[in-house]
Amino acid sequence: MLKMLDILMEDLTPEQLQKLSTFAMKYKDPKEINLQEAKKLIVDTGLDIEKMQKRARKKRAEEFEKNRKPKVGANELCLCGSQKKYKKCCRNIPIPNKS
Ligand SMILES: [Zn+2]
Numbered sequence: 410m411l412k413m414l415d416i417l418m419e420d421l422t423p424e425q426l427q428k429l430s431t432f433a434m435k436y437k438d439p440k441e442i443n444l445q446e447a448k449k450l451i452v453d454t455g456l457d458i459e460k461m462q463k464r465a466r467k468k469r470a471e472e473f474e475k476n477r478k479p480k481v482g483a484n485e486l487c488l489c490g491s492q493k494k495y496k497k498c499c500r501n502i503p504i505p506n507k508s
Contacts (some may be wrong), residue, residue: 420461428454 421429432450436442451458481488483496491498 420457420464425454425456 418426428450432446436446481495481500483500484494487493487495487498487500489499
């Protein structure tokens with residue numbers, strides 16, 4: 410969740426951050442925030458929630474791809490079965506960009 414917030418923060422202008430932190434200070438307990446207020450805040454700050462969510466999803470997908478990469482030592486045989494060392498084989502193949 411914190412990571413998600415970090416991603417969202419990158420998209421914000423200083424003014425938007427200011428407004429958000431003022432809002433956060435007003436409600437120390439997140440449970441006190443009602444939907445109406447939250448919606449108003451989003452309109453006030455001009456947040457593009459859809460764009461931010463898209464970006465967050467993309468980032469998560471990228472991280473997933475990164476973690477999926479097999480962990481092979483550079484001098485071990487490559488997992489693809491080429492009988493070549495990993496460093497001379499698939500390590501040099503970039504992950505395809507699906508976007
Ligand atoms: Zn290979």
